[in-house]
Amino acid sequence: MAKPHLMIHILPDKCDFCGCCVGVCPEDAIELKESEISIIEERCTNCKKCVWACPWEVIEFHKDGINNLSTKVNSLDENQFSKSLS
Amino acid sequence: MKKEYDIIVVGAGPAGSTAARYAAKNGASVLLLEKDRDVGYPVRCGEAVSHEGVLQFIEPDQKWIASTITKMNFISPSNIKITMPIDRNIGYVLERRIFDYELAKLAANNGAEVVTKAYVYDLLKNENGVAIGVKALIKDEKVEIKSKVVIAADGVESRVGKWGGIDTTCHIRDMESCAQVTVSGINFDDDTLDLYFGKKTSPGGYLWIFPKGKNSANIGIGVSVEEAKNKSAISYLNDFLEKQFPNASLLTRIAGGVPCAKPNKVMVKNNVMLVGDAAHQVNPVSGGGIITGMIGGMIAGEVAADSILKNDLQNLKDYGVKFQKRLGWRHEIFYNFKNVFGGIKDESMDTIAEAIVKLPIEDRTLAAIFRKALWREPSLIIDVAKVFIN
Numbered sequence: 145m146a147k148p149h150l151m152i153h154i155l156p157d158k159c160d161f162c163g164c165c166v167g168v169c170p171e172d173a174i175e176l177k178e179s180e181i182s183i184i185e186e187r188c189t190n191c192k193k194c195v196w197a198c199p200w201e202v203i204e205f206h207k208d209g210i211n212n213l214s215t216k217v218n219s220l221d222e223n224q225f226s227k228s229l230s
Numbered sequence: 231m232k233k234e235y236d237i238i239v240v241g242a243g244p245a246g247s248t249a250a251r252y253a254a255k256n257g258a259s260v261l262l263l264e265k266d267r268d269v270g271y272p273v274r275c276g277e278a279v280s281h282e283g284v285l286q287f288i289e290p291d292q293k294w295i296a297s298t299i300t301k302m303n304f305i306s307p308s309n310i311k312i313t314m315p316i317d318r319n320i321g322y323v324l325e326r327r328i329f330d331y332e333l334a335k336l337a338a339n340n341g342a343e344v345v346t347k348a349y350v351y352d353l354l355k356n357e358n359g360v361a362i363g364v365k366a367l368i369k370d371e372k373v374e375i376k377s378k379v380v381i382a383a384d385g386v387e388s389r390v391g392k393w394g395g396i397d398t399t400c401h402i403r404d405m406e407s408c409a410q411v412t413v414s415g416i417n418f419d420d421d422t423l424d425l426y427f428g429k430k431t432s433p434g435g436y437l438w439i440f441p442k443g444k445n446s447a448n449i450g451i452g453v454s455v456e457e458a459k460n461k462s463a464i465s466y467l468n469d470f471l472e473k474q475f476p477n478a479s480l481l482t483r484i485a486g487g488v489p490c491a492k493p494n495k496v497m498v499k500n501n502v503m504l505v506g507d508a509a510h511q512v513n514p515v516s517g518g519g520i521i522t523g524m525i526g527g528m529i530a531g532e533v534a535a536d537s538i539l540k541n542d543l544q545n546l547k548d549y550g551v552k553f554q555k556r557l558g559w560r561h562e563i564f565y566n567f568k569n570v571f572g573g574i575k576d577e578s579m580d581t582i583a584e585a586i587v588k589l590p591i592e593d594r595t596l597a598a599i600f601r602k603a604l605w606r607e608p609s610l611i612i613d614v615a616k617v618f619i620n
Contacts, residue, residue: 162274163387164407164487168455170399172392177349177367178266197455199407199463199485 149209151190154181158202165194165203231345231368234376235261236538237531238364239342239383240350240390242269242334245506245523246383248287250337250344252531253381258538260342261375262334263366265349265384270330274486275520276410276450277324278423278440283521284322287528288336294328296442300421306583307428307576314594321423323440323448324520333524353380353393353502360500361394378543379501379534383527386487386507394502396494400510402455404491406435406517409463410450411471412442413478420444426470429576433457435517437470449475452488452517454572490514492565493558497550501543503530511557514565522557529553570613582606 154165159181166174173187174194195203235258239250242264250262266272278299284290299321304312338344347369354363354374363376382390386405391398424439431437434454441447451467458466464485471478491510497503505511506523513522529552537545574582585602586594604610 160483160485162485162487163385164405164455164485166387166389167400167487167489168402168405172389175351176387178347193402193455196402196459197405197407197487199409199487201462201464 149211150183150185150188151206151209152183152188152192152194153204153206153210154183154194155202155204156181158200160200160202162199164197164199168193168197231261231343231375232259234363235259235343236377237261237379237381237534238263238375238377239381240364241265241383241385241506241508242330242337242344242346243383243385243506243523244330244333244520245508245511245527246381247330247333247337248524248527249381249383249503249505249531249534250342250527251333251340252528253535254337254341254531256532256535256539258531258535260337261377262337262342262344263348263350263364263368264334264344264346267347269334269344269346270327272484273326273482274408274484275324275326276438276440276448276517277326277442278438278518279322279324279520281320281322283524286521287524288332290322291332294325294332295322296325296446297323297420297440299323299423301419302423302425304583305424305426306580307430308580308583310580310583310587312583312586312594313591315591323423323442325442350384350390353390355500359395361502364390378538379503379546381503381505381527381530381534382508383505383523384508386489388504388508391494391502391504391508394500396496396499396502396504398494398504398508398510400487400489400491404489404510404514405455406452406488406490407455407458407463408435408450408452408486408488409467410448410482410484410486411467411478411480412446412448412482413471413475414446414481415479416447416475417445418447427579429457431470432466434572437467446481452490488512488517488519490517490565490568493553493561497530497553498546501546503534503546503549505530509553511553511561514561514568515571522561525557526553529556570610573613574607574610578607 171187349367352365418441420441426437434457435452437451505526511526512519533549
């Protein structure tokens with residue numbers, strides 16, 4: 145099976161670079177410097193643990209992949225998003 | 231900076247600086263690398279410590295003490311306030327920015343070399359996967375620096391241990407996702423810590439108000455990642471602030487994570503040693519990790535220097551044994567206690583609080599509270615028993 149494409153997106157402008165997401169990442173798939181953060185795509189399994197861990201809601205989960213942000217799903221509350229669509 | 235050291239410490243928080251200090255003091259050549267531009271900043275911490283804890287390492291100094299603490303209030307889900315005097319154990323709310331700086335100075339004064347804006351992005355390893363130094367980006371230049379031992383003090387976001395073959399991932403059940411603001415312009419009891427409990431306000435954690443002087447305070451919250459998947463720490467904190475301090479000036483806002491797990495089983499592997507948050511050396515109940523990390527750092531620094539002096543790196547393993555003997559066993563009990571405490575429903579917590587608040591303040595010893603709690607909620611007896619059996 146082909147590896148699923150990346151569904152995790154970190155908003156760098158809003159990130160506080162605290163490292164909570166790195167601490168729960170089982171794949172060592174997040175690179176964090178003083179004020180830079182990025183997902184290592186080859187390692188990420190889209191497990192969403194970082195999304196849940198982020199204290200500031202700056203990590204988003206996009207179920208159709210991050211290259212297709214028009215079908216954006218809110219990181220925290222998918223139900224609320226579907227409500228806002230209806 | 232040299233090309234080779236006995237020991238490289240990654241991260242200049244309290245644990246890293248203390249490891250560097252004691253390693254250097256015991257005769258090792260030490261390089262302490264900090265990824266940020268400044269040691270001590272940004273501060274990702276509630277900043278409360280015990281007096282006795284601090285005394286083990288440094289003489290208390292007003293320049294890094296924001297408040298001296300003599301009381302704690304535990305506030306139940308329905309706002310029943312239980313005041314506890316902290317008899318002998320007077321604590322402090324620190325100015326971590328200055329405190330951390332002083333600890334790094336102590337490391338330097340003992341002979342360690344400190345370099346900031348130095349980001350370690352990988353380990354140098356030999357053919358057997360044993361660490362023989364680090365690869366770092368120092369002031370935007372790639373460098374390789376050799377060492378006999380690498381001490382990973384790289385915090386909750388630790389990756390150095392993973393590169394050395396140690397699993398440092400914190401389970402989402404145990405990771406506390408945290409947000410904190412420093413507010414000003416409001417009067418606080420500057421000798422009192424307030425802790426708010428309740429599944430609705432802070433599931434799997436608590437909310438704190440730690441005074442910094444008379445009209446400023448750290449107001450922060452930690453929530454269990456697993457229990458608060460659908461709502462973020464900052465969102466819980468904002469709810470509280472809107473209700474309690476709608477007009478407060480917010481001087482800082484900071485995010486963070488605290489690994490409230492058992493201490494890592496493996497603390498040494500392939501000549502990599504873990505200390506501080508990287509080793510989950512945190513009191514799992516309180517989330518406090520300054521002193522516990524410094525104790526880890528001290529033991530690791532001493533053991534590393536001693537092993538190098540004796541030219542026997544097998545001896546590094548002593549560190550895990552010594553830490554377990556000093557603190558690890560206690561953290562395991564605290565961890566089980568946390569799980570019992572976390573299972574108490576809000577209504578039960580209020581029932582217990584109602585019973586405790588009737589006790590005169592001088593009779594509020596831990597044992598008396600324990601008895602009251604068990605009397606009001608007998609089913610807790612089984613859970614408490616598990617704390618000691620597990």
